[in-house]
Amino acid sequence: MLDPRVKLLITTLGIGTGFLIGSTGTLIAFSALCFCLTFIAEIPVLRLVNGLKPFLWLFLFTAVLHVFMTPGDKLTWLPYATRQGLANGISVGLRLVCAIWISTIFTLTTSPSEMVGAMTWFMKPLRHVRVPVDEVALAIMLAMRFIPVLFEEADRTLTAQKARGIDLESGGMMNRIKSVVPIVIPLLRGIFRRADDLAVALTIKGYRPGQVRSSMREIKFRRMDFLALALSTLLLGAFLCL
Amino acid sequence: MLARLTMQTRRIAVIALFAALTAAGSMVKIPLAPVPVTLQSFFVLLAGVILGPRDGAISQSVYVISGLLGLPVFSGGGSIAYVMRPSFGFLLGFICAPYGVGLYLKRKAYSKIHVFIACLIGTFVIYLVGMPYLALYLRYIVQRPDSVMFSIKAGMLIFLPGDMLKCAFIAIIAHPLTVMVEENNGLKK
Numbered sequence: 306m307l308d309p310r311v312k313l314l315i316t317t318l319g320i321g322t323g324f325l326i327g328s329t330g331t332l333i334a335f336s337a338l339c340f341c342l343t344f345i346a347e348i349p350v351l352r353l354v355n356g357l358k359p360f361l362w363l364f365l366f367t368a369v370l371h372v373f374m375t376p377g378d379k380l381t382w383l384p385y386a387t388r389q390g391l392a393n394g395i396s397v398g399l400r401l402v403c404a405i406w407i408s409t410i411f412t413l414t415t416s417p418s419e420m421v422g423a424m425t426w427f428m429k430p431l432r433h434v435r436v437p438v439d440e441v442a443l444a445i446m447l448a449m450r451f452i453p454v455l456f457e458e459a460d461r462t463l464t465a466q467k468a469r470g471i472d473l474e475s476g477g478m479m480n481r482i483k484s485v486v487p488i489v490i491p492l493l494r495g496i497f498r499r500a501d502d503l504a505v506a507l508t509i510k511g512y513r514p515g516q517v518r519s520s521m522r523e524i525k526f527r528r529m530d531f532l533a534l535a536l537s538t539l540l541l542g543a544f545l546c547l
Numbered sequence: 548m549l550a551r552l553t554m555q556t557r558r559i560a561v562i563a564l565f566a567a568l569t570a571a572g573s574m575v576k577i578p579l580a581p582v583p584v585t586l587q588s589f590f591v592l593l594a595g596v597i598l599g600p601r602d603g604a605i606s607q608s609v610y611v612i613s614g615l616l617g618l619p620v621f622s623g624g625g626s627i628a629y630v631m632r633p634s635f636g637f638l639l640g641f642i643c644a645p646y647g648v649g650l651y652l653k654r655k656a657y658s659k660i661h662v663f664i665a666c667l668i669g670t671f672v673i674y675l676v677g678m679p680y681l682a683l684y685l686r687y688i689v690q691r692p693d694s695v696m697f698s699i700k701a702g703m704l705i706f707l708p709g710d711m712l713k714c715a716f717i718a719i720i721a722h723p724l725t726v727m728v729e730e731n732n733g734l735k736k
Contacts, residue, residue, distance in 0.1 A: 316627065320627070356624065356626065360632070366689065367689045405626070405628035408626045409628070420617060440562070441608065444563040445609050445613045445618075447564075448609055448613060449567075452571060454567075455571045486720060497561070497727065497728060499564075500564045501560070503560045504556040505553055508552050508553045
């Protein structure tokens with residue numbers, strides 16, 4: 306297992322390289338490398354393809370627009386399309402796909418707490434300009450825990466108000482909006498109480514704001530990390546020089 | 548002693564809570580004409596009203612950072628790659644909006660009208676950050692020649708009616724909520 310800081314660094318460098326590569330040939334080689342990474346990381350390809358889904362239409366649209374909108378030599382087998390446009394479309398599409406491919410691999414191989422750890426480490430210098438880095442890190446962990454609580458509380462409030470005979474379906478627009486108020490207020494009240502409980506629990510278990518916290522899983526920079534970092538820097542550098 | 552210590556921790560918990568609310572808001576879609584409205588910007592503005600400028604902005608930064616780290620909190624998932632979506636500018640706007648809302652409310656005496664105006668300012672800030680990002684993205688990455696007009700139409704005009712409704716709704720519930728939060732959590736705006 307690599308150090309999450311190293312992984313985050315390599316991910317960022319990789320995305321940057323993808324955008325800076327000059328020729329289409331090198332870009333295709335780079336994409337092949339990204340694809341091979343999937344097998345090294347032992348991630349099922351299908352899961353990665355799923356990660357691409359929200360971007361799919363955007364890419365297709367972008368690539369197609371490039372194909373037809375770039376001025377240049379006309380293609381005989383496709384009306385309005387140009388040779389330059391085709392090259393442009395392919396290279397823009399590949400760049401975007403590579404960037405998402407790499408970042409999805411990072412997401413799937415790193416646990417959220419590791420990611421937060423890495424992020425806190427990189428943001429450390431910001432403490433000097435009074436950015437509350439540790440508070441943000443803690444808040445991210447708490448927010449993750451809160452999301453299921455919110456839905457649970459929403460479900461409970463809705464059921465409770467329905468049992469009291471609230472009517473959400475009938476009436477005009479204004480009426481419906483007004484009928485949401487008796488749901489939203491108790492709901493927010495309920496979740497504020499949950500946040501309060503959490504704060505008390507944290508304090509009792511010894512959390513003190515502003516104090517340095519230790520972590521259950523310390524992140525360590527090992528020899529393996531150094532090798533990975535050196536190797537990927539060399540590789541990415543080579544791609545840039547080609 | 549315990550009460551004083553918990554104050555600070557409560558602040559962090561409520562910040563986390565609002566980040567979570569925005570995340571939940573992206574999953575709730577209300578079918579209104581002409582486009583479905585998500586509750587995201589509703590909670591963004593509410594964060595500004597209830598937490599004030601600084602903490603409101605922190606809560607939304609927490610939301611955006613956790614999405615960029617890969618937690619599935621954006622509509623459709625989450626990863627660093629969201630920077631490359633044309634709508635990422637709006638997420639940046641979410642961080643700035645509570646600041647505008649809170650700053651305006653700090654200077655005004657509390658009233659429904661002022662909350663409404665503050666929310667309009669917040670909405671304006673979201674578009675102020677989001678629209679240039681969208682237009683530049685469409686112009687230089689997608690290469691659409693009519694990017695400015697298209698982004699105004701598809702990125703702003705169709706959402707405005709929903710935004711107005713959200714602002715009005717916040718103005719209605721703001722007062723009971725602030726009272727509740729202050730007595731429940733001992734928070735100061």
